[in-house]
Amino acid sequence: xxxxxxxxxxxxxxxxLHGINLEINEGEIHAIMGPNGSGKSTLSKIIAGHPAxxxxxxxxxYDINLHPVSLATLPADxxxxxxxxxxxxxxxxxxxxxxxxxxxxxxxxxxxxxxAEELDSFDFQQLVEKKLKELQMDPRFLARQVNVDFSGGEKxxxxxxxMAVLQPRLALLDEIDSGLDxxxxxxxxxxxxxxxxxxxxxxxxxxxxxxLEYVKPHHVHILAGxxxxxxxxxxxxxxxxxxxxxxxxxxxx
Amino acid sequence: MNQLAVPSRKQEGWKYQRFASLQDRTWQTPDASxxxxxxxxxxxxxxxxxxxxxxxxxxAHSHLPTAGCTFESQTGQPTFETKTGFHxxxxxxxxxxxxxxxxxxxxxxxxxxxxxxGRSGLCIQPHIEVQTDAKxxxxxxxxxLESQDPGTFWNSSLQFQLAxxxxxxxxxxxxxAAGALVHQIQIQQASQSQWQGHSLVTGAAQHxxxxxxxxxxxxxTASTVGIFLGEWKRQVDWGSSMVHATxxxxxxxxVKGIAADHAHCAxxxxxxxxxxxxRADGKMHNHNLVLDPTAQVQTLxxxxxxxxxxxxxxxxxxxxxxxxxxxxxxxxxxxxxxxxHLLSRAFLEAGLAGFQAMPPLASLATACLExxxxxxxKKGN
Numbered sequence: 298x299x300x301x302x303x304x305x306x307x308x309x310x311x312x313x314l315h316g317i318n319l320e321i322n323e324g325e326i327h328a329i330m331g332p333n334g335s336g337k338s339t340l341s342k343i344i345a346g347h348p349a350x351x352x353x354x355x356x357x358x359y360d361i362n363l364h365p366v367s368l369a370t371l372p373a374d375x376x377x378x379x380x381x382x383x384x385x386x387x388x389x390x391x392x393x394x395x396x397x398x399x400x401x402x403x404x405x406x407x408x409x410x411x412x413a414e415e416l417d418s419f420d421f422q423q424l425v426e427k428k429l430k431e432l433q434m435d436p437r438f439l440a441r442q443v444n445v446d447f448s449g450g451e452k453x454x455x456x457x458x459x460m461a462v463l464q465p466r467l468a469l470l471d472e473i474d475s476g477l478d479x480x481x482x483x484x485x486x487x488x489x490x491x492x493x494x495x496x497x498x499x500x501x502x503x504x505x506x507x508x509l510e511y512v513k514p515h516h517v518h519i520l521a522g523x524x525x526x527x528x529x530x531x532x533x534x535x536x537x538x539x540x541x542x543x544x545x546x547x548x549x550x
Numbered sequence: 551m552n553q554l555a556v557p558s559r560k561q562e563g564w565k566y567q568r569f570a571s572l573q574d575r576t577w578q579t580p581d582a583s584x585x586x587x588x589x590x591x592x593x594x595x596x597x598x599x600x601x602x603x604x605x606x607x608x609x610a611h612s613h614l615p616t617a618g619c620t621f622e623s624q625t626g627q628p629t630f631e632t633k634t635g636f637h638x639x640x641x642x643x644x645x646x647x648x649x650x651x652x653x654x655x656x657x658x659x660x661x662x663x664x665x666x667x668g669r670s671g672l673c674i675q676p677h678i679e680v681q682t683d684a685k686x687x688x689x690x691x692x693x694x695l696e697s698q699d700p701g702t703f704w705n706s707s708l709q710f711q712l713a714x715x716x717x718x719x720x721x722x723x724x725x726x727a728a729g730a731l732v733h734q735i736q737i738q739q740a741s742q743s744q745w746q747g748h749s750l751v752t753g754a755a756q757h758x759x760x761x762x763x764x765x766x767x768x769x770x771t772a773s774t775v776g777i778f779l780g781e782w783k784r785q786v787d788w789g790s791s792m793v794h795a796t797x798x799x800x801x802x803x804x805v806k807g808i809a810a811d812h813a814h815c816a817x818x819x820x821x822x823x824x825x826x827x828x829r830a831d832g833k834m835h836n837h838n839l840v841l842d843p844t845a846q847v848q849t850l851x852x853x854x855x856x857x858x859x860x861x862x863x864x865x866x867x868x869x870x871x872x873x874x875x876x877x878x879x880x881x882x883x884x885x886x887x888x889x890x891h892l893l894s895r896a897f898l899e900a901g902l903a904g905f906q907a908m909p910p911l912a913s914l915a916t917a918c919l920e921x922x923x924x925x926x927x928k929k930g931n
Contacts (some may be wrong), residue, residue: 304671320643335741345881346880346881347877348873348877350644355803358570371878372886373880373881374880374881374883374884374886374889376881377880377881377884378883382882383881385878386882389874389875389877389878391875391879391892391893391896393895393896393897393899394893394895394896398892399879399882399892402879402882402884402888402892403879403882403884404881406884406885406888407883410883453899456722457843458605459882461554462884463883531614
């Protein structure tokens, strides 16, 4: 589904990724861990198409209609319509725009791209209320302005509600567990597992092992200094929890 | 130039618009035959309405309330005390003067609809005086919905005289105009009267909307919430001034503007507190979004305060849409132009909210906004 080859990227002329190689197939969950400033969030933003980052070398190939397409040619909104979803570490507040209006605009943008009919307000209300029920979320979310005055947990769950409505093929989850208490973490993890299907894939960026207890990754990668320095199965996260990143950084050196 | 009552650049404190080219034109005089070329849109067919076609009252198209007000033609040159903008009419072209007298509370809104016959080269100069009797309540909606011929000059004025304890709501929507458009709205308020204005203007090839409120009686209050939208090469020139002439008066101005393409927009706001206007309370805010680097907005809020015991404040901003908000919406598959639309609409929300109580006007305001973004949408795709 996604193949990253020797990816180098820069922001404001400064190189922040130094040759990333990664392959994600449908159905897989990949976790990326790493110390602060290692390039984890940068990687997710570059895949999503943040205009401030420039790919200086290498490429990101993403399957569209079974053919690998270089993402460099696609702006962020087109990538999203092709099924790439970025859950933000700090979801943006959008004053004045209701969640309902926002979700409907997003859903209809994807639907029309896929050749389906747009949903009117009534039909979309039914669809989104079903999703809210599945995720055990309060329907009053819909009337609120996007992320405005939301608690940290509500913001993260709102990201997952958007995922549930848009049903992306590849979800980039940038520290979806940050700032959550134990109960909120369990709720977010349950929602992520609910939205997971055999067809979609997650790239889950995290600092901590705890979310990986609930959302089991197939592969864990350690990113440091803009490179993947070590990869392994889910047990790698436990090793990081016990020993920190130092042994892997030494190994690389 | 003075003879034509067109302000020169020297006369105006704000040298934004240039109307000088109007003096070189030969204008046609409208006549009543224009009414036969105009049809009332179905939306407004059932409302109480005063219809002026090419500035001339059309009884056939109008539907006045059976009680509560009178409407009649009147003679005599209207007078204006303003020192800014147009302070009169083109004298060689007849002005068309009417008087609306509201004698009782109007339970239904009264619409003033300006229609156009499509004749080219007209100088249309309607003037309406609105007088409200004491303790009456009324809602007046002025609509300028059609894009008249590019060779037209629409030079209009509306003068309110609010008696004691009367309450008047004024809604004003102006669709984009291809010609020149000057609209003056003047309000004089007696004690304890209230005037609330809600405006949406979309500019013209040459444009000016000038609102002037005089709070002459104590405890009189006035508020205006306005939106302006400028696109293409249109101009929007919005001026509003609140004059606190006596004690215990209050005024609010909130104007939000969006400029796109090659539009030139200007806001000139004024709060003037006279020497005897103790405890005046005046607030003035203007916030603008510039969507393209080729568009311009200038904002000039100003105060003239001649009393110490007042509460006045203002805020003015000119900015762009936030890139992080746009990116967030784009990562949710929403195309950039649609993201701009959603965020711009959110920016205007406070201005649009006033129209929500009037569903036909709310739809019309939404349609104006949709039309504004339709061009960008087309260009973006």
